[in-house]
Amino acid sequence: MPSKRSGRPYVPGITEALLQAAERIMTNEGYSALTIDSLVNEVSTTRPTFYRRFPNISHLALEVIRIRFGTGSSVDTGSLHGDLLQLQRDEVAMFSSPLIRNTLPGLLEAIHADSAVRALYESQLIGPRRANVERVIGNAIERGEVDEQQVDIEYVCDLLFGPVLVRALLPVPAGLDDRLARQTTASAVQTLRASTTVAQ
Numbered sequence: 001m002p003s004k005r006s007g008r009p010y011v012p013g014i015t016e017a018l019l020q021a022a023e024r025i026m027t028n029e030g031y032s033a034l035t036i037d038s039l040v041n042e043v044s045t046t047r048p049t050f051y052r053r054f055p056n057i058s059h060l061a062l063e064v065i066r067i068r069f070g071t072g073s074s075v076d077t078g079s080l081h082g083d084l085l086q087l088q089r090d091e092v093a094m095f096s097s098p099l100i101r102n103t104l105p106g107l108l109e110a111i112h113a114d115s116a117v118r119a120l121y122e123s124q125l126i127g128p129r130r131a132n133v134e135r136v137i138g139n140a141i142e143r144g145e146v147d148e149q150q151v152d153i154e155y156v157c158d159l160l161f162g163p164v165l166v167r168a169l170l171p172v173p174a175g176l177d178d179r180l181a182r183q184t185t186a187s188a189v190q191t192l193r194a195s196t197t198v199a200q
Contacts, residue, residue: 015053017043023064027099031106034061058110058117061103062124069094071128080140081189087132088160088181095168096176104168130157137192146192159188 021042025034034057036050054060075086094100111118134153140146163184167176174180 014043014045014049018045018050018053018060019064019067022060023068023099026061026064026103027097028102030102031061031104031110034103055116056114058107058114059120061107061110062117062120065100065103066124068099071124072132074132075136076139080136080143080145080192081185083136083139084133084160084188085181085185087129087136088164088185089178091129091161091164092176092178092181095164101168108169129161130154133157133160140192151192156188156192159191160184 018039021039022034025038036047036057039060040047040050054063073087073090075083077083077086095104107121111121130153133156137146137151137153137156141148141151163180164176166172167174167180
C-alpha cells in the first residue's frame with residue numbers, strides 16, 4: 001500500500017508567486033518590509049507552505065537576487081581591460097538597481113547575524129563573482145598581460161567591488177555609474193600591470 005503523506009500537497013506555482021511578491025516588495029519598499037505574513041497573505045497561502053520552500057526571509061531574498069542577477073558574466077573580449085570593464089559594468093548595474101539598493105542594508109544585517117545566510121551569500125553571490133575575476137586574470141596570464149607570480153586576486157577583487165559596495169550603502173554624492181565602472185577597472189588593471197612590471 002502507498003504510504004500516507006502528512007501535510008498539504010505541494011502546489012505548483014506557489015514558489016514562483018512568493019518569489020515575485022518578494023521581488024516587488026524588496027524593490028519598492030525594501031528588505032525591512034519583507035515579512036512572511038505579508039507574503040503568504042498576498043499569495044493566499046500559509047506559513048507552513050512558506051517554510052516548506054524557504055528556511056527564512058533571508059534565504060528567500062537571496063534567491064530573488066540570484067534569479068534576477070545570476071552569478072555574473074562569462075566574458076572574453078580578448079583583453080584584461082575589456083574583460084574587467086564588462087564585469088564591472090554588470091556589477092554597477094546590479095548594485096544601482098532599486099532591488100539591491102533597497103534590500104542590501106537590511107540583508108547585510110541578516111548575513112552578519114546568521115552563519116547559514118552568510119554561507120549562502122558567499123557561495124551564491126560573492127564567490128561566483130570573485131571567480132569571474134579570477135578567470136579573467138587567468139586568461140590575461142595566459143596571454144602574457146600579467147605575471148602569475150605577482151597576482152593578488154583577493155586584493156584586485158576588493159579594488160573592484162569595494163567602491164561599488166560603499167556607494168551602494170552610504171549616502172555619498174558620487175553615483176553608481178559608468179564612470180565608476182571605468183575608474184575601478186583602470187585601478188585594478190594598473191595594479192596588476194604595475195605588479196608585473198616590478199616582477200620583470
